[in-house]
Amino acid sequence: MTGWLLRRGLQAVATFAAVTILLFVVMRLTPGDPLAELTAEKPVTAAQTAALRQRYGIDQPIGRQLTAFLAGAWRGDLGPSIKYGRPVVHLIAERLPASFLLGGAALLLNFTLGTWLGVVQAVRRGSWIDRTLTVLALAAYAMPSFWLGIMLANQVGIEWRLLPPAAMRDPYLAGAGPLVQALDVLRHLVLPAVTLSVVSIAVTMRYQRTALLEVFRLDYVRTARAKGLSERRVIWRHAWRTAVFPILTLLGLWIPILVTGSVFVEAVFSWPGLGALATEAIGGRDYPLILGTTMLVSALVILGNLAADLGYYLLDPRVRRP
Amino acid sequence: MTGSLARALRTAWRVPAGRAGALLLAAMAIAAVAGPALVQDPLAIPDLLAGATPPGADHPFGTDENNRDVLARVVHGARISMSVAGLSVLLSLGLGALVGTVSGYRGGWVDAGLMRLVDAALAVPRLFLLLILTVAWDPLPLGALILVLGGTGWFGTSRIVRGEVLRLRHEPFVVASTALGAGPLRVIFRHLVPNVAGPLLVTATLAVGHVILLEAGLSFLGVGVAPPTPSWGGMIQEGRYLAIAAPWITVFPGLAIVATVLAVNLIGEALRAAFDPRSA
Numbered sequence: 001m002t003g004w005l006l007r008r009g010l011q012a013v014a015t016f017a018a019v020t021i022l023l024f025v026v027m028r029l030t031p032g033d034p035l036a037e038l039t040a041e042k043p044v045t046a047a048q049t050a051a052l053r054q055r056y057g058i059d060q061p062i063g064r065q066l067t068a069f070l071a072g073a074w075r076g077d078l079g080p081s082i083k084y085g086r087p088v089v090h091l092i093a094e095r096l097p098a099s100f101l102l103g104g105a106a107l108l109l110n111f112t113l114g115t116w117l118g119v120v121q122a123v124r125r126g127s128w129i130d131r132t133l134t135v136l137a138l139a140a141y142a143m144p145s146f147w148l149g150i151m152l153a154n155q156v157g158i159e160w161r162l163l164p165p166a167a168m169r170d171p172y173l174a175g176a177g178p179l180v181q182a183l184d185v186l187r188h189l190v191l192p193a194v195t196l197s198v199v200s201i202a203v204t205m206r207y208q209r210t211a212l213l214e215v216f217r218l219d220y221v222r223t224a225r226a227k228g229l230s231e232r233r234v235i236w237r238h239a240w241r242t243a244v245f246p247i248l249t250l251l252g253l254w255i256p257i258l259v260t261g262s263v264f265v266e267a268v269f270s271w272p273g274l275g276a277l278a279t280e281a282i283g284g285r286d287y288p289l290i291l292g293t294t295m296l297v298s299a300l301v302i303l304g305n306l307a308a309d310l311g312y313y314l315l316d317p318r319v320r321r322p
Numbered sequence: 323m324t325g326s327l328a329r330a331l332r333t334a335w336r337v338p339a340g341r342a343g344a345l346l347l348a349a350m351a352i353a354a355v356a357g358p359a360l361v362q363d364p365l366a367i368p369d370l371l372a373g374a375t376p377p378g379a380d381h382p383f384g385t386d387e388n389n390r391d392v393l394a395r396v397v398h399g400a401r402i403s404m405s406v407a408g409l410s411v412l413l414s415l416g417l418g419a420l421v422g423t424v425s426g427y428r429g430g431w432v433d434a435g436l437m438r439l440v441d442a443a444l445a446v447p448r449l450f451l452l453l454i455l456t457v458a459w460d461p462l463p464l465g466a467l468i469l470v471l472g473g474t475g476w477f478g479t480s481r482i483v484r485g486e487v488l489r490l491r492h493e494p495f496v497v498a499s500t501a502l503g504a505g506p507l508r509v510i511f512r513h514l515v516p517n518v519a520g521p522l523l524v525t526a527t528l529a530v531g532h533v534i535l536l537e538a539g540l541s542f543l544g545v546g547v548a549p550p551t552p553s554w555g556g557m558i559q560e561g562r563y564l565a566i567a568a569p570w571i572t573v574f575p576g577l578a579i580v581a582t583v584l585a586v587n588l589i590g591e592a593l594r595a596a597f598d599p600r601s602a
Contacts, residue, residue, distance in 0.1 A: 018442035023454055032458030138591075142583035144535055146542050147558055147576035154565050256447040263449060264539060268562075278450070282457055282543055290457050294450040301445050 004313065012306050019298045024069055027287055028062050034287045038082055056082065056288070078292040083284030088292035091277060098168060099273030101185075102266070103258050105193035106200070110254065114201045115240075115247055118208025122243075123235060125213065137202035145261045149195040149268035157191060164188045166270040192269040200257040207250055211243040218242075248311050255304035259297045327519060333596035340592025346585035350578070354404050357397030366390065374568040384570035386561060392571060395552040396578050402553050404582070406468055407533040413472025415526050418479025419518070423510055425480065426487030437484070440477045448474050449539065456545045467546060471533055479525055486518040520597040527590035531583040538579050554579050 035052055044052075053059040056079070057068055072079060078088040117137075121130045157165025164170070168188050173180060215221060216239060224238045225231075259275070266275035274293060281289035334340040362368075367389050368380075377384040383392035421440075425433045443451070455470045456462055490496055496513050504512070540546030541555030549556055554575040561571030 015438075015441055015445055018438060019445050022439070022442050023446065023451075026451075027454045027457075030455050030459055032460055034458045036458070036460070138587055139580060139584055142531065142535075142580050142587055144538050144542070144555070144558070144576065144579055146539065146555075147572070147579065150558065150562055150565050150572055151576070154569070158566055260447050260449045264542065267543070278453065279543060282453060282545055285458050285460065287454075287457050290450075290453055294446060294454055297450055298446045301447065305445075 001313075005310070008306060008309060012302050016299055016302055019302075020070070020073060020295060021066065023291060023294055023298075024066055025062070027291055028058075028065060032285075034058065034082065034285060036285060038284075055080070073295075078295075079288045081281075081286055081289045083281065083286040083289065088288050091289065092274065092292055092296060095272060095274045095277045098271060099262060099266075099275065101189065102192055102196065102262060102271055102273055105189055106196035106258055106261075107254065109193060109197040110201050110204055111247070113197070114204025115208045115244065117201070118205040119212055119235065119240060121205065121209040122212035122216065125209075130209075133205065137205050140198050141202040143199060144264070145195055145199045146264035146268050148198060149192070149265050152191050152195055153268060163190050165191065168272055192265050192271050195268075196258065196261045196265045199261055200254060203253065203257070204247065204250065208243065208247055211246045212239060215239045215243045245312075245315050248315070249308045251311070252301070252305040252308040255301050259300065327523070330520060330523075330593060330596040334589065334592035337592045337595060339588045340596075343585045343588025343592065346581060347589065350400055350582050350585060351404065353397050354400035358394075358401060361394040361397055362391045363394065366394075374564060374571060376568070377570055383574045384568065386557070386571045387564055387568070392557075392574055395557055396554070396574050399552045399554045399557060399575060400578060400582070402464075402547055402551060403534050403537060403579075406464070406471065406537050406547070407530050410468045410471035410475065410533055411526055411529045413468065414475030414529065415479060415522060416476075417472070418476035419483050419515070419522065420480075421476065422480035422483025422485075423487055423514065426484040426491065427506060427510065427514075433484070436480070440480055443474075443477045449536065452536065452540060453543075453545065456540070460545075461548045462545065464547065464551070467537070467540075471537065475529060475533065479522070479529075482521055482525060483518050486521065487514055490514055490517055524590055524594045524597060527586060527593055531586035531590065534579065534583050534586070 034056070035049070035058070038052070039049065050059070057065055060068065069079070076089060080086065081088050081091055084091060117133055121133050124130050153165035156162050164187060168185060169181070170184050170188075173184050176184075221234060221239050224234045229238075262271075262273060262275035263278050264275070265271065266273045267279045270276065274296070278290065278293045280286075281293065335344065368385070368391070369389055372385070372389045374387050374389065375381060375385045381391050381393065383396060386392055386395070421436055425436045446454075451474045452470060455474070456467075459466065490513070496509060499509055499513055537546055537553070538555030538558070541553040542559045544559065547553035547556055549560070557575040558572050561568065561575075565572045
């Protein structure tokens with residue numbers, strides 16, 4: 001166990017190091033001046049430009065830039081943002097809570113609703129419910145999250161006035177008690193979380209349906225039915241317990257979908273998370289900020305894969321054989 | 323090869339979902355090819371002072387905030403979106419097949435190096451990789467957009483191809499061919515490529531849908547297709563703040579995206595089922 005974990009952990013660290021180098025090199029090799037947006041239509045002297053280039057380290061040859069960046073990253077310093085002038089690490093840290101709240105809510109919705117719908121489909125395989133859900137899932141999968149978000153914000157948020165269409169808190173409730181504030185955040189969370197989960201739920205449904213159908217074929221399920229257990233008990237207590245494992249390993253697949261979706265969903269709903277930070281960074285052509293955000297997101301993906309592998313290792317004894 | 327491919331296509335056509343997808347995609351493709359000749363110039367402004375007008379006899383999809391015909395822009399956008407997606411998927415397919423074949427066939431440190439690179443690249447969500455590539459590249463030419471979309475889409479494909487090549491390399495028919503004096507190129511093109519064509523076709527079809535969504539997303543964020551060239555994602559971005567007063571500006575391009583991606587995915591799923599009947 002320790003050996004496996006150590007080997008797998010080292011592999012993850014090596015991948016992250018390779019990602020960091022790859023991202024930095026790719027970013028510096030593409031055309032474009034990272035300071036163009038900052039200095040556009042401003043009366044900057046040559047001396048000021050030179051000072052700026054020195055501040056962001058882009059006056060150095062790329063090899064020197066890379067070693068300086070890696071040395072900084074090792075100390076937890078990703079340099080200053082171009083748009084905000086503040087350290088990238090601070091900007092990212094500020095946005096983490098909102099992102100984890102939104103991502104966690106979407107993941108929860110995705111898991112509960114996605115597995116439940118997948119079970120319903122598998123149980124009624126071939127029925128009109130199964131077919132309708134399949135078509136709906138395919139349509140959801142084909143839908144750009146930003147478009148769905150705009151539609152929902154307008155209809156539910158503005159036309160019907162049911163839920164807030166944007167932001168995370170109501171500024172008028174700034175002085176209210178903690179319970180009121182928590183409920184307010186929850187109210188703001190509904191639309192973005194639903195939008196974010198809709199586009200990824202199709203994957204969960206599909207995997208759950210396939211996994212459960214495979215388990216239904218197994219002898220122990222037939223035994224459970226034969227000994228007269230209620231269908232509900234057979235499905236949930238016997239079959240689903242086995243069929244849920246493949247879903248847990250989907251974590252590695254969900255994280256890229258969620259972080260990608262959050263860029264668009266946070267942009268549409270003005271949710272103050274990492275995704276919105278990425279959008280702001282693009283607007284300002286702020287490459288240190290984009291680089292920092294991408295590094296964090298990649299670390300999350302690598303950790304997600306590691307967690308999924310670990311889950312598999314713990315749950316499925318067959319993997320443990322060397 | 324052509325036999326099995328034709329059989330798979332026929333099987334896919336027999337599935338109702340595959341047929342629906344093919345018909346839907348054909349409709350979108352006809353709109354993209356023939357549409358621009360039938361509707362107005364997407365840059366033409368009929369009456370600058372009229373503003374956005376709702377759908378009516380003159381403009382079936384209404385006009386946008388600059389009073390440009392939305393139908394014309396959706397149809398031109400179809401042309402852009404579909405050709406960008408098609409070309410970039412072809413590019414990534416070629417790159418993936420090349421890297422996968424070289425990696426699987428050569429083995430050794432070439433394989434190890436290439437696959438570590440692929441591992442690293444796969445850990446970065448593709449959107450972020452694209453943002454890294456395009457953030458300072460302003461304005462981004464359309465050719466460059468195809469290049470970066472194609473250049474970030476081959477990692478998964480190369481792994482599939484490599485796996486298939488490794489699996490097939492020691493099969494008796496490949497060994498026999500080598501024993502008869504066939505060089506590596508002949509083995510690759512005569513024996514390996516036809517055998518990976520099936521999985522590649524499925525991957526490529528599903529990739530087209532994915533790239534259409536990515537391109538729309540990039541254009542929505544302002545780093546994809548540069549205005550005034552019409553693109554579905556860009557239209558949604560421009561009409562976003564008028565979505566209450568003039569919903570038609572955002573609704574129609576969105577529906578076009580859903581229809582196209584859905585069509586492509588339906589075909590992809592039908593093809594997958596045709597090549598691998600167990601997964602259905």
